[in-house]
Amino acid sequence: MGNAKITYQIKKTSVEKDYTVILNDSLGSVLEFDTFEQASQMVIILNSNSDSNCRYELVTVPIP
Numbered sequence: 001m002g003n004a005k006i007t008y009q010i011k012k013t014s015v016e017k018d019y020t021v022i023l024n025d026s027l028g029s030v031l032e033f034d035t036f037e038q039a040s041q042m043v044i045i046l047n048s049n050s051d052s053n054c055r056y057e058l059v060t061v062p063i064p
Contacts, residue, residue, distance in 0.1 A: 004062050004063070005062070005063040006060055006061065006062055006063065007032045007033065007034065007061050007063055008032065008033040008034075008035070008036060008038075008039035008040075008058055008059065008060060008061070009022050009023070009030055009031065009032055009033075009039075009058075009059040009061055010022070010023045010031060010039065010042060010043055010046065010056055010057070010058065010059065011023075011056070011057045011058075011059050012046075012054055012055075012056055013054065013055045013056075013057070014052070014053065014054050015053045015054070015055060016053045022059070023056075032061075036058075039058050040058055043056045043057065043058050
């Protein structure tokens with residue numbers, strides 16, 4: 001269990017409408033990142049450009 005693989009996803013929460021979703025890519029599949037750096041940079045960009053009162057958070061998902 002020492003070398004568990006991890007993928008990163010982004011969770012979007014609407015503060016006003018009280019819902020949470022996981023972001024998809026352009027093909028409708030869950031958007032996943034291989035590195036923490038890529039995913040966290042995307043979260044920073046999304047949060048700084050959000051004008052819909054949404055909050056974006058990083059989700060760590062272990063790969064079996």
